[in-house]
Amino acid sequence: MTSTSFLDSDVRGVEVVVLADEGPLPDVPEAASALAIAEKTKAPVISPAAGRSPIVFVRLGDEPGLERWRWAAASAAGLVASLEAEEATLRLPEEAPPEVAAALVEGFRLGAYRYLDYKSGADAAEIRLFVSDPDATDSLRGAIEAADVRADVTNWTRDLVNTPPDAKMPAALADRIAEAAEAAGLRVEVWDEGRIEAEGMGGLLGVNRGSLDPPRFVTLEWAPEGTEADAPVVLVGKTVTYDTGGLSLKPTKDSMDKMKADMAGGAAVAGALVGAARLGLPVRVVGLLPMSDNRPGGRAFAPGDVLTMHSGTTVEVMNTDAEGRLLLADALSHARSLGPRWVLDAATLTGAQGIALGERVAAVIARPDEEAFAGRVRRAGERTGDLCWPLPLYPHYADQLESDVADLSNIGGRMAGTITAGAFLEHFTRDDDGEPAYPWAHVDLARPAFLDSAYGYRPKGASGFGVRLLLDLLGEDADG
Structure with missing residues (x-):
């Protein structure tokens, strides 16, 4: 989809008018009647204006904060797309503050998204958006x-x-991300299997053992001039390119059939790094993306195996479908060497997250003495619409990870599955003396990352959850 442009002349394509609850109606003859219809139907209204292109009127909904503007613009985008229009002009409300205008543009572009790469004969879903404000x-x-x-x-x-x-x-995804990252001005380093072995990343290598495709470990770095010596913010993303569950095989329906999305945390981290560079945020950021698929090949790791992780911790594998935490653990351990200001990992980690919070709200987990960090993530979610809600991480949850033969088990049983997964990760954020090595938060976005049905500006399938959340957090750091 092409970028947004300002327009200082006549309307181009379909005109989009957002009808606010209060304030003057826009200077469009049909506005009053359109508002009356929209109030009754709660749906966008098309006015086939005489002698000019159609006008789409859309009423604000009841969503909180800036979300009501994003959702309204997304609703309009859907209607514009149904008209097969190639261009649309957004008329901003009178004296709209910058944050409202930004929300409208963001909502329209997100709402106009379509994935058509594999649809025969389908044209790219591009609507060129203009903003009418000379x-x-x-x-x-x-x-x-x-x-x-x-x-x-x-x-x-x-x-x-x-x-x-x-x-x-992994190799293809690493190349694709590297190409976009380098074009945006990021430094990129891609480790192959030999380098991963040399680094002792036993979790990542264990997950990869059943695959025909070797793993990758991708480092992305944005360090604008003047920040090169700063302690970095480190973002870690689970990047399991496809997850069958390994030998602990998943069922197909409503499970394995959606596992192309098991790299959504890594994709969100990559998107945030590229976005930080394109926005020129004055903050040093490092992204870590451990990449593998998880398949039941002849040499696949098995329940009962013991893996030696990057940190030296031994982990008894009790379920090969709890693989994401293994490669994340290696990345979180490696993050210690970067001397980070703070670390956040994003992952499609547990089905239990959706049971607890549904498909619109991710879980955020931090140590009990770092509740302020979890609160910061929650507030960023409220600003961006990538909603997050804190879950507790009391010390007793780690007791469920005890193993008879190793330092840890990779699962903690049925109870509090999202939290015990967080407790497993937290172990690898500590130094050799067992003390926290850096401030850390974990975001489990398993259900919000890939949707069964569309809502607001989020389509069925990949939602892009987490990208704007992370950019908001980075922007907050950049603002001091």
């Missing part, structure tokens, strides 16, 4: 341009997640 201030233009970038990298992330598994095995 007198826009610098702050308004800057806000809209930033919103355009956020939407663009979120849609790119959606493409990565929606891509079929056979087209994104």
